[in-house]
Amino acid sequence: MRVTLYVDNGTDADVVARVEGGDALAVPAHEFRAATLPAGARQVTVREVGSGRPVEDLRFVGERDGLFDGHRYVLNVAGANRYGVYQTHYGDTLGVGLGAPD
Secondary structure, three states: OEEEEEEEEOOOOOEEEEEOOOOEEEEOOOEEEEEEEEOEEEEEEEEEOOOOOEEEEEEEEEOOEOOEOOEEEEEEHHHOOOOOOOOOOOOOOOOOOOOOOO
């Protein structure tokens, strides 16, 4: 089973993410890159290009659920970005075309 880790670099510096058991991932400032990995635990280290200053050093656990591939994770480098989570409902809208009272 495989998982995808998105390295989202919202900082002003280019970084390199090294994922244990994988290739280095160059991520320019204000961009993101994706790595597809086998499910499981691995060390992730992110450093600034040039200075080599460490930005992140963490243990990532990409879990799988049953028989399905495709779980996606985001590493928000240095917590530089903000995200919103929204829920969308598809189908009938209550009160529209359903004979709802005025």
